[in-house]
Amino acid sequence: MMDQNPALESDESLMTQVSKGNLNGFEILVKRHQNKVYRLILHMLHQEEEAWDVAQEVFLKIYNSRQSYAENAKFTTWLYRIATNAAIDRIRQLRRDQKVQGLEEHEEFVSEDHGPQDQLQIQEARQQLERALAKLSERQRGMVIMKYYEGFAVNEIAEVFDCAAGTVKATLFQAVRNLRDHLGQLGIADAEVIK
Amino acid sequence: MNPNESHYADQFDRIQDHLDQNTPAAHIQDPELAEDVRFVRWLNHMASLSNPPEPGPLFTQQVLKKVPRSKRQQVWWAPVLTLAAALLLFVFWPRQAKQDERIFIDPSLLDQIAQNETRQGLYDYLTQTEFLLVSLREPTQQCTPDQVDVQTEKEFVKGLLLQHKSFTPQMDKLEYHQVREFFQQLEIILVDLNTLNRCSDKMELDLLNQHIQEQRILTKLRLFAQEIAVS
Known part of the structure; x- marks a missing residue:
């Protein structure tokens, strides 16, 4: 009421x-x-x-x-x-x-707390990450975004996608490996994290 | 769960454990696992840097506008209250006017009203333009398979151009300096639309839509409308 x-x-x-x-x-x-x-x-x-x-x-x-x-x-x-x-x-x-x-038209939403040099580096890494994310299946992409960008728990993602928690974990692991392989080839994810 | 899936789920848990315990990647013996942990940390970091714009109050307003009016909650006393208010106005308003003979309105209040009207007019103009540009993306009327009928849109544009003209003198005011350039962009688009033939090539419309998208006109429209609504 x-x-x-x-x-x-x-x-x-x-x-x-x-x-x-x-x-x-x-x-x-x-x-x-x-x-x-x-x-x-x-x-x-x-x-x-x-x-x-x-x-x-x-x-x-x-x-x-x-x-x-x-x-x-x-x-x-x-x-x-x-x-x-x-x-x-x-x-x-x-x-x-x-x-x-096309990638060049992607809109960037990078926080402006970094210097111009860092901003550039972050933007480049982000572009590559977006490109790698776009190569994932929609299901993998959805789960990666919910988990790592939006901070959903595995159980919550399982409820949304109507599957078992184990399936979410397995999908996320495969997605992480796909992203890692793709970005590793470009040497992107090896770059030091900018603090 | 098939054996592969179960294996992958275990791998995910192992990565997560190391992340939760904040284990340095260099301390993890399995090199593949160490790489996974390093990568997920990087991914988390990149995600934390992402700072997309918030949709703001205009988003709520637009959603509520699209909710069918008839479906809105009706309360039994609303029409009664409206009728009572109208009756009271009818009974008291003319008498008071007669007693005073002249109605005095504070000039500052008039300025305020004029300002509010301009703001409301600007807001309506921006939201109507947005509506037009959105409808242009998927025109429904066709002349031939390659041509679209934009007569309705052209009629709509005429009204918007008239509104646009009425705002042009206001744009010289300091408070609107930020919008001035954007208004010029909008005017060019509206004039372009107005000069289209009733039956226009789809390609022509695609080019215009592409320009609108590249210039992020819709986003700017929403932002300005939002700013005006909350100012």
Whole structure:
């Protein structure tokens, strides 16, 4: 019930209210999760505008599917499952339409706490890393981003991808090896970490 | 889990253990494992440097705008309250005006209202332009398989160009100096669109879309609209 401050209510409680038509609850959920959902999708697509559109579609899908939300289901699992599927669909669509950007057009989101020389080095490494990530399967890429960029636990990733924790670990290990092999050949990951 | 998968999962756990214990890679005897640990540390570090922009309040506004209006929560007392407010206005407003004969409004308040209107107008203009540019990416009407019908978009552009003209004098004000250059970019795009034939080659539209994407026009539109909305 909405007898307490709605901003303090759990995601699940708010979603249950949304399924009954409460738009205020939906607004709180969007505000609460938009940053993480947008970031996750942006890391998968590397295109701000596409990521913006896909993230919007994700929340609209959440709203339109509100009737099918199972009351006891964990909201974030449901949300991130929709988000990763939407990002994967968009990657496939972009590939089909051959609209995947060339590397030189990738948008960089490097923190500006480093000097120009370091920035350059980091950007170069990031470009190579993005290129290596793009070579992974969508599933591997999604899991790597959730684990290493967004800090999800293995169990959470397993719930989102609807598979066993062991499968997530095995997929992550294979992904790490693929990335390592690719970047190792270029001598990128051997470079000292810039602090 | 097949034997391979189980082996890979064990390898993952071993890497994770070393990361959790903060073991220096040089202290790990298995060279492959040491490389894996070093690599995952590097990967974590690169991920921590990533600093993507936040979508901000405009994102929420746009999502809520797209939610079908009829589906919004209706409360039984809302129409009653609106009716009551309208009645009260009807009853009291004219009498008070008659008593005073002249209605005095503070000039600073008028300035404030004008400023707010400009801001609201700018915001509407930016969001409508965004809507137009997004719809251009996937035009639905076709003249021939190679040509798209952009008549609707052209009509829309005319309205936007009129709005644009009304803002041009405002752009000389200091507070809008950052937007001025961007507005010029927008004007060029709108004029280009306006000069398109009703049935235009898809390639022509693709080029325009490519320019919009390369210049990150949509991102800039959203950022400026967001800034205006919160200012």
